[in-house]
Amino acid sequence: MDFSFLSDYSYYFLTGTVNTVLIAFLTVIFGVVIGTLLALMKISSNGIFKFIASAYIEFIRGTPILVQALIFFYLIQIPDFKLFGLEMARFIPGVIALSINSGAYVAEIIRAGIQAVDRGQMEASRSLGFTSGQSMRYIIIPQAIKNILPALGNEFIVVIKESSILSVIGIVELMRSADIVKSAIYRPFEPLLVAAVIYFILTFTLSRVLGIAERRMHTGD
Ligand code: ARG
Numbered sequence: 001m002d003f004s005f006l007s008d009y010s011y012y013f014l015t016g017t018v019n020t021v022l023i024a025f026l027t028v029i030f031g032v033v034i035g036t037l038l039a040l041m042k043i044s045s046n047g048i049f050k051f052i053a054s055a056y057i058e059f060i061r062g063t064p065i066l067v068q069a070l071i072f073f074y075l076i077q078i079p080d081f082k083l084f085g086l087e088m089a090r091f092i093p094g095v096i097a098l099s100i101n102s103g104a105y106v107a108e109i110i111r112a113g114i115q116a117v118d119r120g121q122m123e124a125s126r127s128l129g130f131t132s133g134q135s136m137r138y139i140i141i142p143q144a145i146k147n148i149l150p151a152l153g154n155e156f157i158v159v160i161k162e163s164s165i166l167s168v169i170g171i172v173e174l175m176r177s178a179d180i181v182k183s184a185i186y187r188p189f190e191p192l193l194v195a196a197v198i199y200f201i202l203t204f205t206l207s208r209v210l211g212i213a214e215r216r217m218h219t220g221d
Helices: 006-043 047-061 065-075 088-115 119-127 132-169 174-185 189-218
Strands: none
Touching: 006 047, 006 088, 006 132, 006 174, 006 189, 047 088, 065 088, 065 132, 088 132, 119 132, 132 174, 132 189, 174 189
């Protein structure tokens, strides 16, 4: 093992790490927007909405993200320009593909979180004179959030790891950075180990922070 390349190449890992975090962060935000819409469609009483949401969720969860990323990369052809050193012709399709993928999982997190609130809460709320919209807003959603937030944090962790797939479309995130260094120094193990350790630091830190946040949230119970 020889890690002396780090003095020359640490900049690559730093850039890769920043880009990985940026991709994951954007994906979680877009994923939550898409997921919320899908979850609302799925629990609505409108048959067409229900069907569209179910079809989306099943199809996205039933096909590999690797295939989805490549499809979006070839589908979305935009003129290339750089923003913060990132090639947008790769970055934009990549983040879209990952967000669309994550949205399907987030939809299920939100739907399950809402449906896990006891039915009696809705019945009690209605019997006190709230409309169903008001019951949703003041009684159900605040309780559902306690189920949803921890799972969303988990999704963030998953997305950090899944974003490594975007290296196949040439986005210079952490995995791709390791690949570049690997080719430059003709050694595969050390750059890959460095990437693995950085991924672990990101996910482990995040899971610790989430653990603390979750405990805080439950002190209210
Ligand atoms: N590994 C899965 C795939 O290849 C994607 C899993 C994404 N999971 C998630 N919770 N966003 O399709």
